[in-house]
Amino acid sequence: MAVMLDLRQAVVQKMIGSDQNGLREMIEGSIGAQEAALPGLGVAFELIWKNIDQSKQNELITVLENALKSSSAAPRAK
Structure with a gap:
């Protein structure tokens, strides 16, 4: 777990001060x-x-759900 915390801290430090x-x-x-960039996006x-409040979280979930439905990369149900 210490490695993940260090990674989080490193990403946050890199973003601090950015406009x-x-x-x-x-x-x-x-x-x-x-794929090495993905942890930064995760942080x-x-x-x-x-x-963000719960309503904005719900909005993000809806956006993600819709993106997955329309994604050609999403596995199709049989």
């Missing part, structure tokens, strides 16, 4: 990039999730 453009660049640069999502 909105910098944060957007970090997110957009990580999407579709090598960013965790920060977002912890700092």
Whole structure:
């Protein structure tokens, strides 16, 4: 678990001080990039999730659900 905490802290430290453009660049640069970028997106999502109310969480879940339904990568039910 210490490794995960260190990774979280490293990602947060890298994001601290970034303005909105910098944060957007970090997110957009990580999407579709090598899998090594995924933990950073996970930490960013965790920060977002912890700092929004339940209605916004529900909205995000709906967006995710709809994206999965429309994704060609999603496994199809038989």
